[in-house]
Amino acid sequence: MSGNSKSWKLPLLSVLLLILSSGCQGWAPQQREFSQELIEERLRRGPLQAVTGTPKYILLEGYPAAYRHAIAEGIDAARNYFGEFGPVRVYVLGRTEDGADSAAAKQDFLRHYCEPRSATAPRGYEEDCAGGPGQRLLDVATSGGMEAYQSLVIHTDPPYSELVFINAHAWGESDMPLRGIHEYVHVFQCSHPEAPGWLMEGGAVFFEVWLGAQNGWVDPRQAMRWSLKNALEAMALGKGLVDMEYTRDLPAAMRPFHRQVAYDMGCWAVTYMIGNSPGRSVAGFRDSFYSLLEKSGWRTAVTEYCGVESVEAFYRDFERFMQQPTEDQLQFYESLRP
Numbered sequence: 001m002s003g004n005s006k007s008w009k010l011p012l013l014s015v016l017l018l019i020l021s022s023g024c025q026g027w028a029p030q031q032r033e034f035s036q037e038l039i040e041e042r043l044r045r046g047p048l049q050a051v052t053g054t055p056k057y058i059l060l061e062g063y064p065a066a067y068r069h070a071i072a073e074g075i076d077a078a079r080n081y082f083g084e085f086g087p088v089r090v091y092v093l094g095r096t097e098d099g100a101d102s103a104a105a106k107q108d109f110l111r112h113y114c115e116p117r118s119a120t121a122p123r124g125y126e127e128d129c130a131g132g133p134g135q136r137l138l139d140v141a142t143s144g145g146m147e148a149y150q151s152l153v154i155h156t157d158p159p160y161s162e163l164v165f166i167n168a169h170a171w172g173e174s175d176m177p178l179r180g181i182h183e184y185v186h187v188f189q190c191s192h193p194e195a196p197g198w199l200m201e202g203g204a205v206f207f208e209v210w211l212g213a214q215n216g217w218v219d220p221r222q223a224m225r226w227s228l229k230n231a232l233e234a235m236a237l238g239k240g241l242v243d244m245e246y247t248r249d250l251p252a253a254m255r256p257f258h259r260q261v262a263y264d265m266g267c268w269a270v271t272y273m274i275g276n277s278p279g280r281s282v283a284g285f286r287d288s289f290y291s292l293l294e295k296s297g298w299r300t301a302v303t304e305y306c307g308v309e310s311v312e313a314f315y316r317d318f319e320r321f322m323q324q325p326t327e328d329q330l331q332f333y334e335s336l337r338p
């Protein structure tokens with residue numbers, strides 16, 4: 001898996017800019033009164049929900065369907081594990097062979113992307129989708145840019161999730177399903193009350209590794225070791241989970257540390273939480289932790305789930321754990337139960 005590991009890492013970094021806009025942050029135009037309150041309420045409680053329908057895939061015609069299939073494999077692995085949440089629309093696009101992405105194909109893509117965004121847009125929330133966000137996706141695709149992110153369209157009824165994957169062919173083979181897992185974990189998370197950045201991104205990275213390893217898409221030891229190294233670098237600079245408690249907007253000063261703290265340290269924090277929960281079970285985290293979160297919010301959920309007296313005490317314990325020998329930490333991860 002060592003060859004894969006390189007391809008697993010690099011694209012994560014290269015798509016980072018857009019991942020920054022993922023989590024539960026909702027897209028909404030720069031406006032307005034009544035609905036602002038509604039948006040606030042939806043974000044607080046989790047704007048997505050359990051659904052019966054399956055994700056709808058929209059592929060830019062001319063872009064090879066093989067990449068959509070590879071991404072869908074990851075999304076399906078996560079759907080099987082977490083259950084059906086959404087609604088979800090998945091957009092897969094990228095640079096195509098000359099002429100394959102005809103003007104008609106682009107128009108068709110824009111139509112699929114924009115129609116649901118504007119179908120139930122309330123007054124004041126209309127947008128020039130085709131000329132704005134829709135065209136931006138096509139521009140990124142044409143320019144060869146790489147993006148993978150989950151975002152919410154929060155002004156529609158019901159709100160829905162957009163999973164966007166641009167130029168997946170450039171990522172590396174096993175990255176496609178791993179990105180699929182990662183973004184679908186955000187769909188699950190956004191169907192529950194809001195939680196801090198480290199739990200959102202840390203959880204998504206944790207399940208990339210956990211479910212990815214079950215499917216042979218990632219070497220878990222190598223991935224966890226890499227996250228550990230990143231987390232420890234940030235810790236040495238005095239950064240910690242407490243710096244990633246944002247639930248909406250990442251503080252500008254924390255941008256340089258987002259990957260290392262929210263994603264990598266967060267992944268280890270989730271590992272540590274599960275390892276300190278009564279059953280030490282990963283499925284238990286999915287079930288018990290999220291039901292506690294539903295009931296009492298993230299702070300109480302963390303303390304009750306891990307049996308500590310406060311989030312601050314959890315952070316202190318976790319920092320001590322992070323100072324242990326690497327081998328012990330990796331074995332701690334490997335000792336988690338399914």
Ligand SMILES: [Zn+2]
Nearest residue numbers: 022023201204
């Ligand atoms: Zn993410």
